[in-house]
Amino acid sequence: MVQAERTQEAPRIDSWGKVSGSATFVEDMPELTGSLYAAPVKSPYAHARVGAIDVSRALALEGVSSVLYRDNLHEFGLQLDALAPLDPALIVGDKALYQGDLVAVVVASDLRTARRAAELVDVDYEILDPVFSAEAALQAGAPILHDHRGTNSIFDDSLMWGDIEDGFRQAVTIVERNLVSPTVFHHPMEPVGTGMVRFAGDIAEIWAPTNTPMRDASDIAHVLGVPADHVHLRVPYVGGGFGAKKTTREMAAALALSRKLRRPIRVVATGEESFHVAVRHAMEYRARVGVDAEGRLVALDVDLAVDCGAYFTGGKVATHNACTSAWGPYRVPHFRVRAKTAFTNKTPATPHRGTGKTQTTFAIECLMDEVARTISTDPVEFRERNVLLPGERVPERFTVEGSRIAGDSAPMTIDFPSLMREGMDALGPEQPPLSPSLVRGRGVSVSLRNWAKGSEESQASATLNPDGTVTVAHTASDLGQGIYNMISVVAAKTLGLDQAQIHVENPDTSTMLRFPGATAQRTTIELGNAVYAASTNLKRQIIDLAVESRGGTPDAWIIQGGSLWLGDVRYSLSDLAKEAPGVVLSAVGSDTEVYPTDDAFGETEFWTPGVAAAEVDVDRDTGEISVLRYAILAEAGKILHYNSARGQLEGGAVMGFGLALFEELRYEDGQVQNADAFQYRLPLMRDVPPSFQVLITENGDGPGPFGAKGIAQTSIPCVAPAVANAIFDAVGVPVSSTPITPEKVLRALGTLTDRP
Amino acid sequence: MEASSEGIATLETVALQLTVNGRVWSGDVPVEEVLLDLLRRRLGLTGTKRSCESQVCGACTVLVDGAPTSSCSHLAFETNGKSVTTIEGLGSEDSPDPIQAAFIRHMGFQCGYCTSGQIMAAKGLLLHNSSPSQEEIADWMSGNICRCGCYAAIAAAIRDASTRTRRG
Ligand code: FES
């Protein structure tokens, strides 16, 4: 294992734009001539039948152009059945299913007027009982959200191997636990849902911060009833996403209004509205785990309840990922997980950094500590005994109905025991706390993520410009990860040019270049491979042209240090480009040229580990928790840009501190209680532990360009369990849900109880 | 006002004169207009960002007479006669402000949405305390949220900028 060195590297290509305020986010774009402003009307209730809607007072206000709502929706020429049946309809019909459900969109000459008009839309609501947890939603007699379905259950998923009953027969110790991860909000700093739309002839133009531009453009084309290449979605700089950024219903409604009114429309979302666009799936993980007399895991049986909110926007991925990660990285001979996914009257859940796995990693890692302590074994030693070791394989996998899950798993490549030891060593020698009311503890956690090349393709194009520079086009939004810089590094390195010679375009769906979205830590690998392929193809064309105009054989030419070389003679790329006017050298590259598409998605091609060690102080009197030391360990394959890799790992961990200690959207008394910046506590600079280390290794074995892997989601899942286990170590009792608040610690200690 | 009409009351305006990034600006602005809108919409200075609009996140931080101020929650007319510095008033690409250069060296940003506010808050800190300790940095900067979680790099950038500035 080679420890990554922080080498001399060029600053990220977006550096100056971002430190000077000149990087353009969608709200910074200049006004389009004749632009109108949109404002939403949102349901104030979590569950309500919608009676009459009266828009006359809104329309009477000077400056108001139009309102789109249930009763005039048919006038907009939309293909509404193109929307998936369990996704939100474009606009609420006869029922509002969550607080913030979109009832109408008003457009007016300016934002103030549009917002005032939105207040003047009169809606008759009949308030219904809401349901706020998957478990409750699945009980008989629960309020039903989607009436025609007659149930809140959406789908079940499962995974198993071995024989669970047989496994428990071998167990001498059995531990049962219920671990809960609540609803949280991604909270990117740029509000969710701001954008601009316009029709130019019959072309729909959208400027929106989204991490899935190609998918959004195709969905919008379906709804508008236009060909896919008639939707040109452009993505400026995006102010963070973490799974929340997409083209919203408000923007789709604005497009419908824009087509009708023939005017551009600007949608301005607020920070507060953003809380009602997307959240993370809440999950409840009920487990029974058995160990034999030697302290080896023999059986793990998990029931998962997944809360997907009011609509099915997030799809099956969170539940599926929760199933495939519910066993952690352990050698469990007999395993079963059964997951139920249900609708509740909460904001629709979408992927959230480490979708599904963050919740299960909290659960399995707390469970492992509890088992270890039950059998009086050190938690690190317990993990060493039970974790999969390099070369071991996951058994053949089945659903509970017995169908075999396609694909074999790659053998384990990760040496977890040594990563855990390194993590614990990084905390340094143990010292006593500074005050008698404080108790100190340490905890470790591990996580495992697989990567499999899915059936979707990624593409990029590389074009030689007359001035000898190269432009790379693609449709992968950079939400802050440093994707454009990654593209620049890979293209420069592959072509033999300097990074200054590479221009990276912003995503534009009119290029029709494919990309599934900057999700699931796939971008470095899949887009990176596409850029590598495009650059390799362009390089071949450049050399062919050089051979044609200057002679020599293709093998004799090289591109190095930004120039073409034939032996000792140097030629500039711009001269070559100028000498062949009319010849355009341009190549599209696909990741499938580097790595074949796997139609039977499910095969694990490689593993990325997450390992963390934490040291905390807990005040036994107040329950207050301070994380003193924290170490993150990651395996990156090959680092393409050290600071970007470090930034992703640190950033994931900081978000993890929020999940561990503060973040929860609380739903009580029919309402969400804390959906605003004042009450939703986010991690701040003073929450970063005084000792905060990132240790990255490079095995060089990743499937991405130059051996790189994706690492963006490896640090976040480890935080809550590492901190929870450190607290357990300090106070001697476990806490079984996040966020771990001082109140929960005191309750666990038994020093805080409800008065009778 | 709302009871008497369904319309929107015409806004009262006030005459205002202030200095923005060293240049004098004067004009009439509605009394309820916040400094953020004056900067972004009237002056086109879009480097200052809008996020929570409730004085929590610090994305909209500018300096008013050298003091970090949440421009989303500060009425424009309150800056009458004062001097406002925004991110656009710091360095240029060829000659960046030391704090901008330090943010680049340490990559104290990812998405960049909070960055203008972070840099202006840091600038305000260094104007007020040229060699802050780690705790002083963390306390001062805890009014500026970075959801990308760049805090360690931001703190390192501030320490670095303060050392270099002191060395001259
Ligand atoms: S936008 Fe001003 S403090 Fe958040």
Ligand code: FES
């Ligand atoms: S860099 Fe994204 S919020 Fe700070």
